[in-house]
Amino acid sequence: MLSRLAYRINAALERHLPEQRLFLKSDRETRFIRLRPATQAIALVGGSAALAWTIIATAIILMDSISAGSGREQAARQQALYEQRLNALSEDRDTRADEAASAQERFNLALAQVAEMQGRLLASEDRRRELETGIDVIQNTLRRTIKERDEARARVEEANVALASNGAPKTEAGRAKDALSTVDILAQALASTAQERDVMEGAAEKAAERAEAVMAEKKALQARNNEIFSKLEEAVSVSMEPLDKMFREAGMSPDDLLNQVRRGYSGQGGPLTPLSLSTKSSEASVDEARANAILQGLDRMNLYRLAAFKAPFAMPVKGSFRWTSGFGYRRDPKGAGTRMHEGTDMAGAYGLPIYATGDGVVTYASWDSGYGRLVKIKHEFGIETRYAHMSAIRVNVGDRVSRGDRIGDMGNSGRSTGTHLHYEIRIGGRAVNPMTFIKAANHVF
Template sequence: MPQRIVQRINHALERRFPEQRVFLKSDAETRFIRLRPLTQAVAATVGGALIAWTILATAILMIDHLSAGNAREQAQRSVAEFERRLDALSRERDERAQEAVRAQERFNQALAKVSEMQGLLLASEDRRKEVETGLDVVQLTLRRTLRERDEARAEVETLKAALQAQGGAGSPEAARARDDAATLDLLAATLGATAAERDMAAQTAEAARAEARAIAEAKRKLERRNDEIFRKLEEAVAVSMEPLDRMFRAAGLKPEEVLRQVRRGYSGSGGPLGAMRISTKGMMDEHELRADAILGGLDNMALYRLAAQRLPFAMPVRGGFRFTSGFGYRRDPKGFGTRMHSGTDFAGPRGTPIHVTADGVVTKAGWHAGYGKTVIVQHAFGIETLYAHMSEIRVREGQTVSRGDRIGDMGNTGRSTGTHLHYEVRVGDRPVNPMTYIKAASNVF
């Protein structure tokens, strides 16, 4: 810069920044440093800039600290809500299962009652047919007896007339006439008893028909009640199955394939052989078919529960944390360009417990290149989860773990810039976004 311009600037700044001298005295001599107005202005500007930068950096750190606190509180509330919904769903599932068991018991009792009523109805129908047959026989016998009685009376009248004509009552013909009259009286008494028995049989048949009508009405009421029970159970199974099915589809899994594999792993059966029973119906009735469909739905729900326990639908960190990096391409934190980040990072205090997200077997527990102290767990359906940068490992290779077990502590080992957990989900050795599984279960658990 030309000397003339410097002098003009110094002259313009001299009112605010007068020239200063700093004397440096030694044993031999005394020296001084001249601080011109321009030098003082530059120093004041640099100092002010440093003070402003310090204030701004402090404000940014405080805002970040407050944001982290809010994120931790929100995460804690989310975890509490997650656990509450999980407990509520577990209780509802247990209630549905108990209700299904009670409904099955009521259904079995209803079937037994229906079978008993059907037996009574058939017995009543048989008795009615027997009574009708007996009535026909009695009526036929009565008509024949009445006809014989009329013929005998006519014959008696004829004999009486003949005896009177012959003028004597002490003849053998008169004795026969008296015997015939006694016989007719006995026959009339027998016919009266038969008529009374016929009336009693008719009353018994009418009572049997009334009982059959009452049994039929009770059967219809029982069928309507069973139909209502089945309808409610079918609706409950459908409502419970829909979110589970949607959860597996959101995670990129086919529910049919999941159920098939779980059923294959839980398909043991056995026991002593009993007597063979052969059905004569040829096919099940409608109630048995609906009961089998409901039991099949409950079985699928149990299989879904087993599958969900073996898949990473949980959070690996439960305490205070915040997400610092997601899945996908990002700028390398070490300054080596853009690289693929194959997991999700959870930042928190050193020593924060790390929990396994599904049932499985530990296949790696030790140092793993840039991952530092790492645990790898093999789950069902060819899925692996990886937990890296730990400060402490609390499991060993070959150990079987269950969802929620503590497998290590958060740390800063390996290629890391700070304390955090690097969490990966791999399907067939191919990394996928872990948040896909976590978000898929957010509306279920």
């Protein structure tokens, strides 16, 4: 049965592939190899399959090389765009810093002007009180003089009545002499009173002119005061806006934050206590209210400054580095599938210094499995920062560090694929994106 099937197949293929014989001749004998049509067909199919496989493999290799080249180019373009964006963020940060410095200079200048204006207002207030006292004295003197004049006139009338009713005999010459003496006394008293009145009127006119001059000066000072207050209010508003924005973008409530700082710094006194320029127990004036509002703004700025230095608003690396992995879910570099990356990675040179990003206390400084050499710093407001994969640790547990203190060196310890720093920020034990704090600090620092 099989032989018949083979015969039929050979007979069908012989039309296209006739039987071939390959002769092999030697010195003694000649042999040949007979290639049947089926054998030739099998050889032809096998060769064609080998050629097709070679072509397909070559095409796959070429496509892989082309895609790898385009992938590298795309990665290079993305890296260039990322570097451009980082440069733009750096320039924006420098601009914000210049604006903050300029606003601080304007604020210092306006504060000096307010101090000078307050001194002049106090001097003007003293001069006004002195003038009021002088005017009161002059008016009392005038009233006393008028009273004395009236009393002298009354005595003269009483003397005239006594002379008229006196029954003692007097001559005409005596009565005339008494009348002349009385008239002389009255004339002298009236002349003295008139002279004193003229002097007092002149003093009163001078006091009124001086009071008008003081009032004009006071109005000019009030206008200048209003201008200075406007500049101060603008400076405080400009200085407060980036600070408020920085904390809000970091996901922290400014009011809650300031309340915590205020509880830690609850002492009273100093140059920022409320002003009180009034000498009477009356309500505060408009200027006092504005000055107190400005001082409250300055107090808020001071609390913001304290909070900013206690929170991690800084870069842990200051040298040359590149961002290699951000916060969020990613494919694990060790091939463990998709996992949550709870920090951000910064790759740099081995041994690159690592700095604390805020004031705090070191709570951990040792080896921790996947983290490698790890440092944990506890900050205020329930914030904790972590610095992992270091090559060396330069602090101990319990050390109190300040922003910018060196705490270790960049390395490749623990579960790591290369030299880098793994930087984490946790609030209340929950990991948050460190780039939120880094970008928020660009508004101020």
